[in-house]
Amino acid sequence: MSFLTLDHVSHHYFSAKNYTKALKDVSLSIKEGEFIALLGPSGCGKSTLLSIIAGIVEHTAGQVLLENEPIKPSDKAMGYMLQQDYLFPWKTIIQNVMIGPKIHGTTNAAIRQKAEALLEKVGLPEISESYPGALSGGMRQRVALVRTLLNDPKILLLDEPFSALDYQTKLKLENLVSATLKSYNKTAILVTHDIGEAIAMADRIFVMEANPGMISKIFEVPIELRQEAPFSVRKHPKYQMLFDKVWEELEDKEGTSAELKVVIEEDGTRNENG
Numbered sequence: 001m002s003f004l005t006l007d008h009v010s011h012h013y014f015s016a017k018n019y020t021k022a023l024k025d026v027s028l029s030i031k032e033g034e035f036i037a038l039l040g041p042s043g044c045g046k047s048t049l050l051s052i053i054a055g056i057v058e059h060t061a062g063q064v065l066l067e068n069e070p071i072k073p074s075d076k077a078m079g080y081m082l083q084q085d086y087l088f089p090w091k092t093i094i095q096n097v098m099i100g101p102k103i104h105g106t107t108n109a110a111i112r113q114k115a116e117a118l119l120e121k122v123g124l125p126e127i128s129e130s131y132p133g134a135l136s137g138g139m140r141q142r143v144a145l146v147r148t149l150l151n152d153p154k155i156l157l158l159d160e161p162f163s164a165l166d167y168q169t170k171l172k173l174e175n176l177v178s179a180t181l182k183s184y185n186k187t188a189i190l191v192t193h194d195i196g197e198a199i200a201m202a203d204r205i206f207v208m209e210a211n212p213g214m215i216s217k218i219f220e221v222p223i224e225l226r227q228e229a230p231f232s233v234r235k236h237p238k239y240q241m242l243f244d245k246v247w248e249e250l251e252d253k254e255g256t257s258a259e260l261k262v263v264i265e266e267d268g269t270r271n272e273n274g
């Protein structure tokens with residue numbers, strides 16, 4: 001059964017004199033607990049798609065359904081993990097991770113206990129009273145993961161969360177995030193430019209093309225790879241085969257990344273580039 005459904009979703013950005021066709025006719029269906037990776041050339045609409053799913057950008061056509069209901073930002077069903085952790089430097093780690101419950105007025109001893117348990121689960125016991133400035137980049141991203149999970153989102157939207165980290169830390173975090181999300185059967189959508197990361201973490205990979213943004217191909221990651229931790233996936237013989245296929249598809253779509261803008265001339269006529 002589909003958990004998240006996008007049905008012919010399109011999106012145009014409008015400004016005074018032009019509009020950009022960011023997404024055209026995107027249809028997809030994601031099951032609960034699935035991990036999806038979005039890959040594609042710059043400007044193909046990956047972030048726009050994520051923002052539409054989050055309900056913070058309203059699509060211009062089509063339908064977005066979560067458990068068969070139209071998605072609303074007020075559902076608070078989505079959790080974000082971004083390239084930057086956005087921890088408040090003047091707040092302690094526990095204050096940072098409990099920011100969501102605090103805003104919603106639901107802080108209590110049980111939530112605090114859950115926060116402490118989550119910090120321990122991601123390998124950060126006994127740092128509750130530290131400040132973000134004392135933590136490494138990888139530790140800060142683990143705190144950001146705990147802050148997101150504490151709100152118990154239905155879907156995690158991961159927008160290049162490892163791209164600012166050094167390579168070794170990134171590999172370790174991929175393992176940790178993958179194991180943590182699997183243990184809670186969380187549905188996740190990862191935007192990345194890294195084919196290896198997409199194969200190592202995802203169940204399915206959606207490759208997008210630009211101009212306008214569409215899904216060009218869906219790759220299913222073989223079950224043998226999905227059973228492994230991301231670090232081990234990279235050593236599997238089937239990894240390289242899939243890497244080559246995804247690479248070929250991306251190479252094929254690379255030329256689509258120029259922006260497609262429609263300019264409205266003063267006399268009202270439309271001019272399309274691309």
Ligand SMILES: Nc1ncnc2c1ncn2[C@@H]1O[C@H](COP(=O)(O)OP(=O)(O)OP(=O)(O)O)[C@@H](O)[C@H]1O
Nearest residue numbers: 013020022041042043044045046047048049259260
């Ligand atoms: N707020 C906006 N106003 C106008 N155009 C926008 C806006 N945000 C994005 N766009 C345009 O929409 C298209 C899709 O952008 P988007 O950021 O979603 O792509 P992306 O695949 O996430 O790119 P990247 O990989 O470079 O982050 C691009 O042509 C971009 O210039």
